[in-house]
Amino acid sequence: MDIGIVIIVVVAILGGVAYDAMKMRYKYQQLASGKGIDKLEQEIADLKQRTAALEAIVTDKSYQLKDQINQLSRSS
Template sequence: MDIGVVVIVVVAIVGGCFYDAMKMRYKYQHLASGKGDKEIQEELQKVKTRLAALESIVTDKKYQLNEEINRLNR
């Protein structure tokens, strides 16, 4: 086999791998740049709302009184 053919094949393979790597890098940079950010922010807002509701329940005096009564009944 001629050395020129081997060099061309190796360059083609390495070039193809480099091209695929750059394409994947661009894709993940594009995704990380904010396309999915809106969904994450919406989910975070939902979690914050639920946490605030749970905090208000736990800090409620009626809840604390019920817990003390339940402990005494045990």
């Protein structure tokens, strides 16, 4: 194997590892400073709203009736 190819592969791997390390460091700095916490809290609130909407849909009687009709039509 050519030494030039080996050097290129090693540099590419080290560059990727360094990039990922810097990205993780930036992410943890945001969390430590409190900026990331607000973002996470907003994301949790959004997920709670989506879950509530999905629960309302699934527990709706018309949804359950449609599901039963679909199951009956599949079994025919």
